[in-house]
Amino acid sequence: MTQLSAQDINVWFGQRHVLKDVNLLFPEREVTALIGPSGCGKSTFIRTLNRMHELIPSAGLGGKVLLDGVDIYEPSVDPVGVRLRVGMVFQKPNPFPTMSIKDNVLSGLKLASRKHADPNGLVETSLRRASMWNEVKDRLGDPALSLSGGQQQRLCIARSLAMDPDVLLMDEPCSALDPGSTRRIEETILELKEEMTIVIVTHNMQQAQRVSSQTAFFLAEDGNPGQVVEFGSTDQVFNQPVDLRTNDYVNGHFG
């Protein structure tokens, strides 16, 4: 049972307050979509869930992220342990360019200096879960960059899955892909949610409706920090939004 929740999350970059009082609960084995116009703080928020802001010296955080009841920002918590449980797929496909397809799948093990009893089996399972095994099984030694953009993105998903995370964060995983690749990744998401909790940032309203069971609408108005305007079941947010701004956004009136 994995519980992930965000409590009163605030984020600052330098003096700029970019995210205010975000409270979200991510139920186990469900897909939560984060939607909203560009610059509303969705990506900033999703990166707080596995401590990815560590590379930005000026970033500051308020509030808590609870993973199974433990605040992942407690000084006693090793961020490496958090990231092993909370995997991430990025907006642009970013396989490691110097590694082969196979080595990319196993890169997490190598990077975290872990051993696996059956690495070849792990490669196959992970690539199957990312539904790309049949496409690449005969050329596992090829450079990762020989794959198409959509395949590269699925390779990145397989790379995360190899570490067997409890939560998978996806930051606009399809924004750089063609419709066919997008559809295949959506199918993968629907299969994966049987096993893990998924949080996905997306600009695509249809995508949010196809894959998610609950949706949070983020908005940053007139230079104010981003906030969650509405949070509820995907069906409710899209079909019976309570807030007028949500209604305008999901019906394409702005953003």
Add this chain to the structure above:
Amino acid sequence: MAETQPAPIERRSLRAKPFSKADRAFFKSATWAANSSIVLVSLIFIFLMWRSWPAFESQGVDYIFGSTWDNNPENLVMQIGPMLWGSILVSTIGVVLAVPMAISLAYFIVFMANDRFGKIATVMVDLLAALPSVVLGLWGLLIFSPVAAGWAEMIYQGLGFIPIFDNSSGNFLRSPFIAGWVVAVMIVPIIASVTREIFSQLDRDLISASLALGAGRWSTFRRVILPTSGGGIVGGVLLGLGRALGETVAIFFVLNLVFEVNWFNILEDQGGSVASMILAKFGEAGQDEVAGLMAAGVVLFVVTLFVNMIASFIVAKAQPWRK
């Protein structure tokens, strides 16, 4: 009826000639500068070959491999073996010392320092690169040598049983070890600024991906950052090596030039350097001996050219994924 051939399509140039006065002047000066650099290098090489030919002719292969230099005009013997090997030895020590320092420095500036401190450190490193080598030589002689001699003595006492750290004279000054340190100080900024440039162009997403997979800073550095930027760093190292091979004055201040090959006893107070030797002997050389020194210049020129060629080859080959 014979079919008529379609008329061939006229192939037109896509380049416009320069129309404005400014364009014409600019094109002319760019062309002139490019050509003159080629002509200049060729002329220098021809001049060196012409002036040094008598030395190559009279000394033969031994010029490179022999170990004697006797400037008795009756029986002039000129052989630069120990100097050539010395240049290679000192440069190698310099590179071995400089590479870890330079890479750590670049990593710190790009990935650890905040903006302001990073900028200050960058300027400082570039200033170090701009120090005239005679200044570094004086620093090496007056301030650094006594300190480094102390380190050398410590190394000898602890590890003297290993042949490369042996010392028979008891004098720890003016050794290849110290010259290598001085050279390292000169080339750290070169390697560091190339490496810094490469690190800063690295796709930050790759580093994020690595961290997101549960990697620590060290394993991200070793398994993602280094392999991805390796070729560029090698290029920077070879650039530094080229500088080290040609270094003259600074080494002259801190190294005993001895015409007897010191293969690897880096703490011994004897070593060699082609460029420093030319400097040391030029003032008192007769005409025939000058030819011998010119020949040393040719050898140095060829070695440096070779290193630079390898450098550009490696840099070009190293990153096939960057189109």
